[in-house]
Amino acid sequence: MTPDLIYPAAGAGLIGLALWRLATCGDTLRRIMALNVLAVGIAMLMLAAGRETLMLAAGRETSTLAAGRDTLTRAAGQDTPQTAGAGFLQAAADPVPQAFVLTGIVVLVAVTAALMALAERLGARDGD
Amino acid sequence: MMLEFLALGALLATLASLPRLILGPRPADRIAAAQLAGTGTIATIILLGAATGTPALYDMALVFAALAAVTGLAFVALGGRSS
């Protein structure tokens, strides 16, 4: 398996796992958790899709990679990045899916809180 | 190259808390395992930053460190009587 497929495979696996649990599990908390896992899987596919090249262990450098690294180094006030161990350098992900995933994370925590409030109310009624 | 192997080692140290997380037996054991994995994650991020020469990642590690205790605190403060 090539490196470019590691994260998409993980994302697809997470989606399958979450859907299986959603279909077979009767427990509310676990279902809400499966929903969260499903969202992570979808986000992983989205972020892995919008990339020029996933891994640059071979030392290929692309415009997006340079831009991504610029973004990271500018924060530290460095003009030129150090070159020790370039193996972990990678292209920046596509900003549009990044923005979607970012808003998705915040919306999902709100939805989780609302669902949890609902589950707690239902549970409390059960117990009484 | 050395730093990349060390980053891999830090990731493995993070994953090495899994046996205790699975075995328990007490809830406290499992939360302690998650807490330890949090520290491992912070170390992994620092090493990713050192290996690529991007100190911006150190800021990210700081965010992780600042929030590392919230869930542990939630565990002790919420009683955690459920097993």
Place this chain on the structure above:
Amino acid sequence: MSPVVLFDAALALGVLGCAALALTLRDRTGTVAAFMLTGLLVALSWLRLGAPDVALAEAAIGAGLTGALFLRGARRLGPLRARPPAPAQAAAAALGAAVLSAALLWAFATAPAESLYPPRVAAALEDSGVSNPVTAVLLNFRAWDTLLEIAVLVVALLLVMTLSPPRVIPDKLGALVQPFARIVVPVAVLVAGHLLWQGAEAPGGAFQAGAVLAGAGLALVLGGVRVDRRVLRRALTALALAGLAVFTLAALASQAVTGALLGYPDGQAKAWIIAIEGALTLSIAATLCLLFTGYGRRSAR
């Protein structure tokens, strides 16, 4: 095998394994702990995928706030009641999920690799007022989406208000919590300010800063900070609603000035974005705190 490939493979396997544990362990606390670990590893994968902005938000929310929410739910819902599904049903569901997952992977692996957005975002970045492309997308190119997203947060808050689950009343934790809170909370607030300020040109922004601030607030609540609860809750609710109000007003004002909804006047985009982001940070932090603490009148136990 290079260490980088090994790292990615271990990370991907770790994410999958932890998610599987979170969805299968019988013990409630174990489930939540595995879920928290999944969140941490997922944040690491976002870094490896070149999305530091997303990793920051995931660190604060996926591993922190959601974990705390699940812990609260785990305690209130009680232990798992065993009711395994019929084997036939489980097998059918597993087959369906596996087929779907394989189809997704096939679609991904055969899709054309080039992405359309980065060049267009890079071309328009000059005029957006900020140099972090993610912030530019969130608050300039697709600000309309973000406005609706804040509306979703308010709807969720209204839902929690209506359902009014029992309020969170933390145990007393003793004297050592105070020095802890005195170190951690100020640092978290500083980090949140730093993230908000640098969000214009580096990873960070309103969502990340708001999430970190909410984490600090959660630490205060769980640490048992004594404040007049009703006044505090009203102030936080007002703050939570203020974000949507400021954003909507900004949209209307920009409509009046430039004729385009959320089309900022030339050259002033940065000032508008910073003003909106400042309001959003406080509002998101207040909303997330309230979503955790709840509105109920009844006590937690």
Place this chain on the structure above:
Amino acid sequence: MSLVATLLGTAMIAAGVGFLLFAALGLWRLPDTLSRLHALTKADTAGLALVALGAACLSDTPAALLPLGLCALLVAVSGATIGHLIARRLMRRPAA
């Protein structure tokens, strides 16, 4: 960056990662919950402090010292506090 600083930094990081691995090993192998907390509070803190110190040695910019130092401080404080609070709860409610 001098050779000495590089070597020193790498050695410290290696020692730190070793401490983290030992912490995980301790959490796994120690016999009961209270002794396992030692792994969380001590080996863990030492490991991260060494990693941060090593990364600071490898870094060119003094600006990196602040986040790294704060990181080590925060992990030390939260590890110790959470360990203490968990132990306190266990002492109170032995059956929990």
